[in-house]
Amino acid sequence: MSNKHSAQAQTIFSSDDDGVDGKEIPENLTPELIDSLLARLSDEELRELFREELVRQSNEKVADEVFDGTVLAAIELRLSEMAERIETRVSRWLGDIANLSSRGAQVQERFALAKDGLFGMILSGGFLVVLGIFVSLVVKRLSRKWRSWLSTTAHCGYWEKVLRTLALGVLEVLPILGFVAATRIIALVPAIENALGPLTGMVWIYYAGVGYSWLFIVVSRRAFAPDAPQIRIASLQDKAAQGTHQLLQRVVCVGAAGWLFAGFFPTLGLGFPPALITVALAGTIVAGLLLIALFKNFERIQEISVLVLENQRREDFNFDDDDDDDLELSVSKNEITPFARIVSSAAPLLLGGYVLFAWLFWLAHWLERGQHYLEGPVGTLIVFFSMPIFDRLGREVVRSLLHNESEMAERFRRVFNSAWRVVISIVGFLMITNLWGLDLLSFAKGEGAPIWASTGFDILITLLIGVLIWNMIGAALHLEKRVSGASEDVDPLDIPAASRLDTLTPLFRNTLLGFLGIIVIMTVLSSVGVDIAPLIASAGVVGIAVGFGAQTLVKDIFSGIFFLVDDAFRIGEYIELDNETRGEVESISIRSLQLRHHRGSVITVPFGELKKITNHNRDWVIYKMPFRLEPDTDPKHVKKVVKLVGKEFLKDPEHGPKFLEPLKSQGILSIDDDSALIMRVKFKCKPRAQFVLRREIYHKIRAVFAAEGIEFARRKVEVVGPDGEKVDSAMAAAVPVDQLVEKSAVPDR
Known part of the structure; x- marks a missing residue:
């Protein structure tokens, strides 16, 4: 509604021609409105109106001067003043409505403005309505094919849904524009204007009420898409989307009907009290419809709340292109968190309580001053229910920019999705407070803002940016917690390949996070007003003192740096420091490493104590196995048998991939004092596979030698x-x- 129309509405529904008590100064004054008031009011009425305005300004000044510690007293004063004013006005309105028969002269005076009489006024008004509807139907019919093509599609992605929804919304707004343009143009025709007479002032009420209500219904239809679920951008089931749209359509129609019906009373000379009461009743019916809908869908609202909270928590919303019913995902009772259970149980009550509060807030202001305060009550609901749509919009933008399916891309998607939710939550909160008349942004950073508010705002922004960078560092330098095999006999194919980057990543991440924490702390202290220059200087002195006093620590750190530069070991590798200290490298800190022994114990070794490191996980291993055979054994026979065994192992699906070179015989190594031939076999395999293969090779050779008549020598x-x-x-x-x-x-x- 334009400013001119707002001023007219306030004049219509906050003034009364019959008594001084009904006069009050509208808040949005224009030169034309001032001239109109001065022309219609008598000197006595002007004096009384001027007195009421001075009293109102005096009361507001007293309320503003109330001590900060008595906020409750100021609220109580404002409520008592509002109640007294409403009581006075409503009692007067009821009296005026009871005496409507006394307004015959005013009614006749208004009807006399119709140049063609009552029949001509009704005929011209009907022509105005029919022409506006006809033009809108023509525009709608011309765009029917486009609307049908946009709303009928078998399968489309999210962005195509958005584009189709926006295009379809534009096409559905065109009939509204045609209706408003036709109504305004025909109303300016002199013949129609003269025939309308008193209904001339009703024209803008008509096309503004119908136009804005129609526009709201179009927005609701496109957001919930009850007739086109294949292009629906809201994550709702068909039944929920259709029910929500129908409810909004009903309440908008009731509100528009009340607005239009109320406009006839002052236009036809029946006064403003009936109009004010009519609008109040229409608003009450709207609130009642909403509360009844909440009561009927009490359990359904709880279920939807559980699904939204749990699926957002687990990030399990399936936003694939072929997914139309996102909230069909099932959540078992055992998976519901206590927080989700509490919120879902209270959601209908909270929503119903807010509707009741919004209705009382609007009704009190309407009855007190005859002005609509819908920005806060209605705007809050619009912002709140738009959050899921914008949340999905941001998720899809992130998915389009980071379309890689790698684990790192998935981690960054989670970080940016969380950041986007924080952003839209903050923006939504600021919008809601602004709709209720609280400009927190100007309060915190505007001219004359309190120091504590400005400082708190800076600290909040610093912490949010710090958390975002922290999460981005964690996503870029992320390392999954390894489950240590910690055994010599572990299957090497079950061990994920460890890289040098995997080893250095925790050190890089911890170092960067440490620097980030220091920077954030320094920035916060600077925002509070602390001079950080002495802190930086003293930090250097403290660092030097610590360096001299902690030589062992420095030795450990520098030794670790050089070990890592030499790539002596990596996370997940099995190393041996001496005969008693061995295990898998489980984690590395800035001064030590931790080994997981194959018996389960964790050994922490400072880098400064490392002398020699035997790494069992690098590239390849050659393992040799000696056998004691009887002196009369044929070495050539043994060599042939071992060769056949080696071929069988290469073909084995489990053990074959572990070999780099096949099993083969090295011939006679020696003859011991027991007259036994010492023959040796060898194989080349992947690191740490030798412990598994030697066991299997021994069992296999023992069985094959027995079958071939080759006997092992016994000591004698x-x-x-x-x-x-x-x-x-x-x-x-x-x-x-x-x-x-x-x-x-x-x-x-």
């Missing part, structure tokens, strides 16, 4: 008698020990 002792002949065990028991000669049967090499 030969007893030689005095004459140099071998003695069996029974004879050896009867021969004196000093006559026995023990020797090893070691053949010439």
Whole structure:
């Protein structure tokens, strides 16, 4: 509604031609309105009106001068003043409505303005209405094909939905523009204007009320898309979307009907009290319809609240292109958090309480001053229910910019989605407070803003930016918590490959986060008014003192730096420091590393104590296995059998990928003192796979050797008698020990 129309509305619904008590000065004055008031009011009425204005300004000044500690007293004073004023006005209105029959002269005077009589006035008014509707229908029919094409699609993505919704909204606004233009133009025709007579002042009330109500219905239809779910941008089911749109359509029609019906009373000379009471009743009916809808859908609102909260918490909304019913996702009772359960249970009550409060707020101001205060009550609901739409819009923008499916891209999407929610929450909060007449941004950073408000605003912005950068660093330098195998026999294929970046990432991240924390703290202290220059200077002196007093710590830090530069070990690698200290590198700090022993214990070793590191996880391993065989074993037979065993292992789906070179025989290594052949086999494999493969190879070779008649040599002792002949065990028991000669049967090499 334009400023001119606002002034006219306030004049119509806040003035009365019949008594001084009904006069009051509108807030939005224009030169034309001032001239109109002066022409219509008598000297006595002007004096009384001037007196009421002075009293009102005096009361406001007293309220403003109330001590800050008595805010409740100021509120109580304002409410008592409002109640007294409403009581006075309503009692007068009821009296005027009871005496409507006394306004016959005013009614006849208004009807006399119609040049063509009552029939001509009704005929011209009907022509005005029919022409406006006809033009809107023509415009609507001309755009029917486009609207049908935009609303009918089998499958489309989110951005196509948005574009189709915006285009369809523009096409649906065109009939409204045609209706308003036709109504205004035809009303300016001299013949129609003369025939309308008193209804001339009703024209703008008519097209403004119908136009704005129609526009609100179009916005609701496009937001909820009850007739075109395939292009719906709101995350609602069909039933919820249709029910919400129908409810809004009903309440808007009731409000528009009350507005239009109320406009006839002052226009036809029946006075303003009936108009004011009519608008109050229409607003009350609207609030009643909303409360009844909340009561009927009490459980459904609770269910939707649970779905929204839980799915937002888990970020489980499926915004795929083929997803139309996002809130169909099921959440079991066991998965509902206590917070979601409390909020969902209270959601209908909170919403109903707000509707009741908004109605009382609007009704009190309407009855007190005859002016609409809908920005706060209605605007808050619009902003609140628009948040999910803007939340999804931001998520889709982030998804379009970061369309990579990598884990890092997913982490950054979560960070930016969270940041976007914070932004729209802050913007929504500022908009709501501004709608209620509280400009917090100007209060915090405007001219004459309190120091504490400005400082608090700066600290809040600094902390928000710091948290955003903190999360971005965490997303860029993220490292999943490794589950340590911590065993020599662990399968190397089950161990994720550790890179040098994985090892250095925690150090980089912790260093950057430390610097960020220091910068944020310094910025906050500077905002509070603390001079940080001495702190920076003293930090350097303290650093030097700490360096001299903590030489061991410095040694550990620098030793760790050089170990990491040399790439001596990485996260997840199995290393050995000495015969007793070994394990998998589980984490690395700035001064030490932690090893997870294969028995489960965690060993923390400062870098300064590291002397020698044996790394079992680099590139490849050659493992050799010796076997003791009988002296008469054929080495060529053994070599052939080992070769066949090696081929079988290469074909094995589980163990074959672990080999880099096949199992093969190295021939005779030596002959020991027990007359046994020492033959050795070897294989080349991936790091840490040797511990698994050696077990499997031993079991396999043992079975194959048994099948091929190859026997393992046992340790034995030969007893030689005095004459140099071998003695069996029974004879050896009867021969004196000093006559026995023990020797090893070691053949010439």
